[in-house]
Amino acid sequence: MREQKKWWQNAVVYQIYPRSFQDSNGDGIGDLQGIIKRLDYLEELGIDAVWLSPVCRSPQDDNGYDISDYQDIDPVFGSLDDMEKLIREARKRNIRIMIDLVLNHSSDEHRWFQEAKKSKDNPYHDYYVWRDGEEGVLPNDMGSVFGGPAWEWVPELGQYYFHQFSVKQPDLNWENPKVRREIYDMILWWMDKGAGGFRLDVIDQIAKEPDRKITNNGPRLHEFIRELSRETFQKGDLITVGEAWGADIDRAKLYSNPDGSEFSMVFQFEHMMLDQEPGKEKWDSCPLPFVKLKQNLAKWQTELHGCGWNSLFWNNHDLPRIVSRWGNDKEYRTESAKMLATILHGMQGTPYIYQGEELGMTNVRFDHIDQYQDIEIRNMYRERLAKGYEEKEIMESIYAKGRDNARTPMQWDDTAHAGFTTGTPWMQVNPNYREINAEAARKDPDSIFHYYRKLICLRKENPIFAEGDFILLLEEDENIFAYVRSLADRELLVVANFTEQEIICTLPEEWKDGEVLIHNYKDGGKSEVLRPYESMMIEREK
Incomplete structure (x- = not known):
């Protein structure tokens, strides 16, 4: 049996998507001062750590997952002073702040990439992945996650750069030790600022080998991660979690080895892909194979017990709302939301609550594609229209699986825009906010909110949950x-x-x-x- 020595083994983490959590200045976009304003709410809920989706400086091509300066805060969210205040104020409430780091790629507006494009001899050129070629003749046929080819031509260099995601998100070259050193120094800087942990975006893709068409789980992946941990995380008492869509049990044992050589835990997604038609895209849904869901969760529980650590989650900023996905968001919204929480929080691992999950917030059904903001949704819509899909069919896929389901503004009360902003929200609030909101939930002792509070208390009081x-x-x-x-x-x-x-x-x-x-x-x-x-x-x- 694994000895209980780490604080995060009894902790519950709350994920905030800052853009949608609380606006403090009326510009319609959530910000750090808004989060500070709501810390008492989080303390009441009982959580131990907050994972912030990216707030570093960014052109916001992919809502902050395209970082142009890892050591500054994007003005849309506030300032570095605001971030330092958030860390301090959270600590007063025994809440640690986890920073979301995107280390597989940067923004094309990052200083490194701006230099890298100047010449092949520039000292920053090798910070990214380049291949010689000629315009129109791609190095290979690899595609990007957001549609189109994974290679972008730079005529002044006569080269292509590699991007697994948006064309504005060039992949960093982890083979270059100078890149790794820059990253480690940046993480140590955040640790000095008081960061309580880190979530590592698509970390299983840093050891890519595009010539061999390898994106995740490259040969040097765990070598890189162990060096990263040794140079940074192991110098503090942190919670760290790597996002790894390609993780299996054996890899997860490496990621979450109790010796602390890599991360505290890993996000794996096997259970969240069970309602996707085999061999097809996430938009192609099928009924949830319930028996397989149970078997999958049980496999991770038993095979990591004593030799690894689970992350427990139904929701995040990339996934639709679980009560709409596998529960019943109409007649039995409250009952099914509590049921799903009961199953998850009874397991071994660290539970993650995504903002609004504790209220039973639901998916949204906007009428028009222009009401959606997500780059992935918009690209898919255009591509499927071009392929001859009916618009109604495309919209149904968006209603079921679109990332903006999780990104509608937090529903605080029944006033205009759900109390999220005094201005015009960056994305429309779900119209059901008058019935589903935090103010109403806190007043109702039988609400989903208070049910989550009780689950969190049970985990902290009873070692059977963690051990x-x-x-x-x-x-x-x-x-x-x-x-x-x-x-x-x-x-x-x-x-x-x-x-x-x-x-x-x-x-x-x-x-x-x-x-x-x-x-x-x-x-x-x-x-x-x-x-x-x-x-x-x-x-x-x-």
Whole structure:
């Protein structure tokens, strides 16, 4: 069993998408002063750390994931002084600030790239990935994530540069030790500023080898990460998490090795891709294979136990709202949101709550494509129209999987623009804010918000959540998600009805006298009939 020595093993992290969280100056865009204003709300919720999506200086081609200066704050969010104040004020409330670092690529407006384009002999040229060629003849047929080729021609150099994402996001060349040193010094600078941790964007792509068409999991990946950790993270008591869409169990064991040689944990996405048609794009949805979901989550629970660490999440800034995706955001919004939280927070790992998840915020259905801001959505819309897809079909894909579902402004109250801004919001607020908002949730003792507060308290009070073994029950059942956590002389049973139907579920006799720690229906109970989306946690002595 893994010894509990790290604070983040009992922690709960809250992700903020700053652009959409709270505007303090009426320009319609969330900012750092707005986050400071809402720290008491986060303290009330009970979280331990805040992961901020990027706030560094950026042209905002990809909403901040295109950084032009890693050691400054974008004016749209405030100033470096604001950032330092946020770190201080959060610490007063025992909340650490995690900074989102994009180390696979920079903005094309970064000083390094501006220099790199001047000549092949420029000392910064080799900070990026270049290939000789001739205009119109690409080095190979690799495509970028956001559409189009992954190579961009620079006529004055007679070369192409490589970009896995937007053309304004040239990939950094991690083979160059000078690049790595620049990155390490920048991270140490943020640590000196009081950063409590880091989230590393698409970190599994830094060791790319485009000539071999390798983007993620390149041969030198873990060599680079171990050096990164040794030079930076291991010099402080930090929480670190790497985003790795290509992670499997064996790689995750390296990423989250208890010896601290790489990261605290890793974001892997196997469970979040189960409702995607095999071999197709994320826009091509299929019904969730529920049994596979249970088996997948159980695999990560059992195979990382004692030799790695899980990140637990349903939502983030790139994913649609979970209550709309796998719950029921209409008749059973409250019940299904609580059920999904129950399943996740009962597992071993560090839970991540995405802003508004604790309110049961839902996906949005805008009428027109011009109401959407995301570069990925807009590119997909144009490409699929050109391929002959019906507009209605394209919009349905956006409603289901578009990233802007997660990026509509935070719903604080039922005043204009949900209390997010006194100006015109950068993106329209979800029209359901009058019914779904933080002010109403805080006043209702049976709300999703207070349910999350209770789940967070349970994790902090009971070591079984962080340390216990995991056993999946009813593995082939098409409706019920059930598992047991076990530690010393205590056992915890988590049972959830994943459907909107009533389901018969007879509890084993030994559990009938157990203590119900949390239940998502007001009247509680241990009936043999589970109501729609009913869920509970029961604890007993072995």
